[in-house]
Amino acid sequence: MNSFFRCLTALLLAGLTFTSSAQDLVHKIPSNALAVATIQGKNLTELMSLTEFNNSFLGKELLAKQAKKSGESYTTIEDLGFNLASSFYYFNQSNDSVTYNCFLAPVKNAAQVDKLYTQADQKFSVKGNVRYYYNVDSTEVARWNGEMFLFVIARGKKEYFSKPEVMERFGLTNPYPIADSVAIDSAAAAVDSLAADTIAVEYAEPAAVEMGMQDSVVVDTAEAYSSDPFFKNEDQKKSIVARWTERMVDDFFAGTDKTSILNNNDFVKNIDPKAEATIWVSGVDKLFNTYVPTTYLKGLGFLNGYGSGNVKLYLEDKSIRMTSSMTFSDEIATVFKKVHKRKLNKRFLKYVNEDRMIGYLGYAVDTKAYLEEYPRLMSKIYGSVYADEIGMATDLFSLLLDEEAIGKVVKGDALFIFNGLSQNEVSYKSYEYNEENFESKEVMKTKKETLPDFLMMFSSEDTRLIDKLIAYGVKKEFVKKGSGYYELSIPKSPLALYFTIKDNIVFFGTNKMEMDNIASDRSVAKVSAKNKKMLLSSNYAAYFSAKKLSGKIPSEEFGGAEKLEKTNRVLNALGDIYMNSNPAKGNVLSAQMSMDIPANQPNALKYLLSIIEDAKK
Amino acid sequence: MLSKYKYLFSLFVLLCFSSCFQIIEEINLTDAGSGTVNLTLNLSASKTKVASVMLMDSIQGYKVPSKQTIQKELGEVVAYLKKSPGISNVQKKVDFENYIVSVSFAFKDIANIDNVNQNVLKKLKIKGLNNSSYTYNPKIKFFQRSYQHTKEAIAEYNKLKPEVKKVFKDATYVSIYRFEQPVVLCTNPLAKISKSKKAVMLNTGILGLINGKTDLSNRITITK
Structure with missing residues (x-):
């Protein structure tokens, strides 16, 4: 009995490990990858089953597109041959001479992936159970088997190939630099969810050359430009890059690569199984230097002291959340800690009224x-x-x-409150023509103009300079004195600015009544616990309620009731958006952004799809 | 000759970033064929926008002209007109309070203004109005405005950024011809004849001129 239970437990455990890490290709990613982006298919399919996705607006559109392209019917996106319940990866591997942009996807059915290539008229060769695809100069390579699909775009580095010793070694003659290595927007490529399954088709060049054996990778295009030394040289460089790429992909498939990214502590620490998508960068400075040749920077270290960073996207039941964090060197972290010592002036909250407010932006630095x-x-x-x-x-x-003196005048904390839009009447000159002889007559007409309605405040311990500026403005008649506040008139503009100083706070705003209330202590505050916490505990905080803005945009701004209605519908469907920085933890600074989703939506993924569908209507 | 008027391009920058504008062309013609012209560009309806644009040095890559530049360029237009044959009494008026610019002058013969009007308008980059010419035959009292839409207008328009295109949506063009004797017949269905029968007005949107939907051609027969 005991052994039966033991067997059962072992089986269960094996089963669990199998389902959770089944086909997770992360261990294939080399430890020296500079950046890794992950899309967790498993999490996405849990939020929305494939059947649901196939029947969704976006799913239907995707399938119809694929069917049109291939001339065959696709009923489910699973037919593309990838294992959508597993993780998809992008990673960047670079050294002094070459940079590889790699897309790694789990394969469910290799024959279906083959079909994507044949349908796109792209030729590939088969050796054993592995398929090989090369573009015309073999600097773009795809290889796949029943388990995984790897697509690599390789670019040689101009700097490297311009070195005299390198040129000599490879017998390069042309002194002209090759084109800059193409910087692939790694974030965009990786975050563009579900793009991975179409990458192979999109990147493949139509004029592919069928390459049978691995050792014949170098494409001989010399014939075409044999007379031009520039092209000959370029081709030579490309063929060198192609050789490296081939070796890199060989190693990848053979599994001979020394260590996996799972040996990188920072990467492992930042794996969050709950995140739907993650971008991790081993060193922001290193990645930057990969794309911007050091010759351009002339030894300047713009990102000196910036370490690893990551961005994670969470699609949850109640909200969409994005977090980001960055590690800094001790020196830079110390600077940030000193600068971020200041917190927002608590007294600001006395002037915040959530009933009126559409959004805010607060920051506090010393x-x-x-x-x-x-x-x-x-x-x-x-x-x-x-x-x-x-x-x-x-x-x-x-x-x-x-x-110290400046720090007293402007302490470094400020809060900007956006209260919406208001309309003002403006007059302008036009002409009217009499019926008798169409003689023109100048007439004044009025029209409505939309203006922002906001209030801004910042702390100041020493207002003497500001007082002097005001006195100067009054003398020069830019500034009018009201009861306890001032009005700044802007010529020809219907926008008036009011300001006052109270409680060591300088206020600026567009609303006369509000300024009057501030000056005469009649302000009514209303702040929720959530906003209070966000404002007082973060150095940077922002909030925006799209819903509150809907219905407040004048139709004149859109030139049509229909357009306005559509905008209002989209605004109404958007939840409240929050952004804030977190207090520093060690040398790590982090921030987050979130958007609440409406109560009637089951989860963030379905909600996002519904917004896209709505916006397309 | 045309290249001399590239200066007025700066006015176009203001046009581009105002929300709507009006172009008015008035011609008063005597029986003998002489007369006066008044061209007006009115940006008053978007004066707050123009005022804020003018505070800047450049906007979206276009250099914003200063008041001095505008004055100087208009001065050059006036100088050009004064030198043109058959043109006299040239006057300009600039109202920076409301952003209204107008130029007026007298002509001996309608043929004198034929080129002048085109050139001035061309410099404002209102290409849709370029292919116009005026003729008047005092013997048979017949006034004609020939007009042909140019494909260039729509091509130029399509090159503009969407936010600049928006500007043309509410822009209008007004042309008024006044005569000493009553009008018997005018052929353009969009044109109106005044109560006195001595004036013809055509008020239309600029967009229609750009896309060729509106025709400005008009043949007007005047009582002998």
Whole structure:
């Protein structure tokens, strides 16, 4: 009995491991990948079954497109041959000489993937159970079997091939640089969900050359341009890159690659099984340098001190959430910690009224710390090249600025509240013509103009300078004095600005009544616990309610009731959007963004599809 | 000769970023065939936008003209007109309060204005109006405006960015011809004859001129 239970437990466990990590190709990704993007098919199929997706608006459209392209009927996206319940990956692997953009997808049915190629008139060869596809110069390679599909776009690095010793080694003669390596927008390529299954078809060149054996990869196109040394040289470089690519893909399939990305602690730490999509970058500075040749930067380290980073997307039952985080070097992290010491002035909340408000943007940094740290940041970027000059400039900066005094005038925290749109009447000149002889007469007409309605505030401990500015404005008649507040008139503009100083807070706004209320202590505050927490505990926080904006946009702005109605419908379907930064944890800074989804929607994925469908109507 | 008027391109920049505008062309013709012309560009309905655009140095890659530039360029238009044969009494009026610009002058013979009007309008890049010419025969008292839509107009229009295209949606063009004797017949169905019968007005949208849907051709027979 005991052994029976043991067997059963073992089986169950095996089963569990099998289902959860079945065909997860992550271990195939080499440890030196600079960036990895993941789309977790399993999570997506849990949110929406494939049958549901096939019947959805987007699914139907995708299938119809595929059917049209191939001339065959597709009833389910599973027919594309990929295992949609598993994870899809993009990764970037680079060294000094070449950069590889790789797409890795789990295959469910290789014959169906084959069909995608044959239907697109793309030729591939088969050896054993592995299929090989090459574009015309073999710098784009696809290879697949019953388990996985790998598509690689390789680009040689101009810098590398311009080195004299490299040119000599490969017998390159042409001094002209080759075209910049094409920077593939890794984020876009990876996040574009479900794009992975169409990549092979989209990237394949129509004029593919059938390549049978692995050792005959180098394409001989020399004939075509044999007379032009430039093209000959280019072809030679491409064939070198093609050889490397072939070797890289061979190693990938043979599994001889030394270590997997799963040995990278930072990557493993940032795997969140709950996230639907993740982009992870091993070193932002490293990735940046891959795409921007160091010759352009001339030794300047713009991203010095930036470490690994990641962005994760969560499609949840009640909201869509995106988080991002970035690791910094000790030096930069210390700067951020000092600058982020300040929190938003609590008294700001006395002037926030959620009933009126459509959105806000709040931030708090320490002006004094920022001014003190700024020269240090600059010397970090430019110091390696212009050490002397930067040294003098930073000293001069500190000498001229009294950081403390400025920090008192503008403490560094501010809150911008967007209350919506208002309409003002503006007059303009036009002509009328009498019926008698069409003699023209100038007439004044009026029309409505839409203006933003907002209130802005910032803290100031020392308002003497601002007081002087106001006094100057009043003297020069730009500024009119009201009871406790001022009006700034802007010539010809219907937009009037009101401002006042109270409680060591400087207020700017477009609403006269609101400014009057602030000046005379009649403001009514209303802030939810959620917004209060967001504003007071983050250095950066923003909120926007699309729903509250709907119905407030004047039809004149859209030139048609129908368009306006459509916009209002989309705005109404959008939930409240929140964005905020989190307090620093060690050397990691992180932030998040989320959007609530309406109560009648089962989950975020279905909701997103419904929005797309609605917007298309 | 036309290249001299590239300056007025700057007005076009203002046109582009205003929300609607009006072009008015008035011609008063005597029986003998001489007369006066008044061309007006009215941006008043979008003066707040123009005012804010003029605060900037450039917008979306277009250089925004200053008041001085506009004055100077108009001055050059006036100088050109003064030198043109048969043209006299040239006057300009610029109202920066409402952004209305107008140029007026007298002509000895309608043939004198034939080119002048085109050139001035052409410089405003209102290409749809370019293919026009005027003739007047005092013997039979017959006035004619010939007009032909150019494909170039729509091609130019299609090159514009969508937000600039929007500007033309509400823009209007008004042309008024006044005569000393009553009009017997005018052939353009869009044109109206005044109560006195001595004036003909055509008020239409600029967009129709650009896409060729509106025809400005008119043959007007005047009482002998």
